[in-house]
Amino acid sequence: MYKDALRAAWAEINITNLDFNIKQIKEKVGSGVKITGVVKADAYGHGSVRVATVLRANGIESFAVATLSEAVRLRKAGFLLEEIMVLSPIPEPYIDTIIEHRLSPVVCDYKNAEAISKAAAAAGIIIKGYIAVDTGMGRIGYSDDVTSVEDVKMIAGLSNFKINGLFSHFATADAADKTYATVQEQRYMSFYKQLLKEGIDIPLRTLGNSAAVMEINSAYYDMVRPGVILYGLYPSDEVDRSQLALRPAMSIKANIIHLKKVPAGNSISYGRKFTTQRDSLIATIPVGYADGLPRPYSAKGKVIVNGVYAPIAGTICMDMCMIDVTHVPYVRLGDEVTIMGKDGIYEITADDIARETGTINYEVVCGFGQRLPKVYVY
Numbered sequence: 001m002y003k004d005a006l007r008a009a010w011a012e013i014n015i016t017n018l019d020f021n022i023k024q025i026k027e028k029v030g031s032g033v034k035i036t037g038v039v040k041a042d043a044y045g046h047g048s049v050r051v052a053t054v055l056r057a058n059g060i061e062s063f064a065v066a067t068l069s070e071a072v073r074l075r076k077a078g079f080l081l082e083e084i085m086v087l088s089p090i091p092e093p094y095i096d097t098i099i100e101h102r103l104s105p106v107v108c109d110y111k112n113a114e115a116i117s118k119a120a121a122a123a124g125i126i127i128k129g130y131i132a133v134d135t136g137m138g139r140i141g142y143s144d145d146v147t148s149v150e151d152v153k154m155i156a157g158l159s160n161f162k163i164n165g166l167f168s169h170f171a172t173a174d175a176a177d178k179t180y181a182t183v184q185e186q187r188y189m190s191f192y193k194q195l196l197k198e199g200i201d202i203p204l205r206t207l208g209n210s211a212a213v214m215e216i217n218s219a220y221y222d223m224v225r226p227g228v229i230l231y232g233l234y235p236s237d238e239v240d241r242s243q244l245a246l247r248p249a250m251s252i253k254a255n256i257i258h259l260k261k262v263p264a265g266n267s268i269s270y271g272r273k274f275t276t277q278r279d280s281l282i283a284t285i286p287v288g289y290a291d292g293l294p295r296p297y298s299a300k301g302k303v304i305v306n307g308v309y310a311p312i313a314g315t316i317c318m319d320m321c322m323i324d325v326t327h328v329p330y331v332r333l334g335d336e337v338t339i340m341g342k343d344g345i346y347e348i349t350a351d352d353i354a355r356e357t358g359t360i361n362y363e364v365v366c367g368f369g370q371r372l373p374k375v376y377v378y
């Protein structure tokens, strides 16, 4: 019943589902396309080390993270030989970490690549990185013009920085309308061909994210970078779900830590937004907005207790929230509450919570990954 030793609330990560999703993705892209598993933000809250272990067991030898500390954590966990891509440019003062841990940076500036090459030379190693080209995301990368080609040519001449691949990122691959994604693909290929024409060897091309894995086969190229689908979530409501079967890997659960009778007419929680309309049974669970349960969920949110839905009662606090369990059969102190996930015939998904709180499933799982202990199940 109490699944974590220190806290009566936890994120349950189902390794079987994670493994299932990875296998579905592998089958979808085929054996000729490499996969880098995007495990940034602690694997979207699922625990990067465990997720990397499951990826590795499925033959995936490349991981992508957002920050240096995320990369170092994987190296320290024993992933010493795998490629670790760092998906954002690394300012010069931080380059030593790339060298020390042999990371694969994305670069979009000659000076940056030169500094990496120099530091690599001093350490007697070669760093393999990616050239980022901005094909329409407007975030990082070279603009796809002639001066950029000249710059990349100079990078190709560096002694200890080797270009491993050409990288870009979609802005709207998850939209039903693929017009803009197609424009990005065209810009990407055109830049690639310009580089080829200048004699710049690009061993690998990588453009596709989860949505592209599902719906843009032409953008697989040599390597895809799925993130959210690894975790069993769809990138948006507009993608065709029949393209890929997925099983959510994360559930959020808690035990009732306090249960009390509250007479009609009493208010519950900060701001007195909820008043009992009848003699009620109110339970407290130790999950709050600091655990990723969004505060705007207070008004419409619900959980599952003993096989039935129970509404959140009043404002979600930082570390706890209250639920109205007046109608719940046989409710007792310690009972397990499902905040996200399945219990019997009912299910609350990350998409449900996202919809009620004006965000996306990505943010919901990242939020739950912040502070809750993780319990891995099979």
Ligand SMILES: *Cc1c(COP(=O)(O)O)cnc(C)c1O
Pocket (backbone or CB within 6 Å): 038, 040, 087, 169, 208, 209, 210, 211, 225, 226, 227, 228, 229, 235
């Ligand atoms: C986060 C990210 C991904 C993965 O995106 P999903 O939509 O989760 O598949 C891929 N590439 C880059 C550059 C990213 O930042």
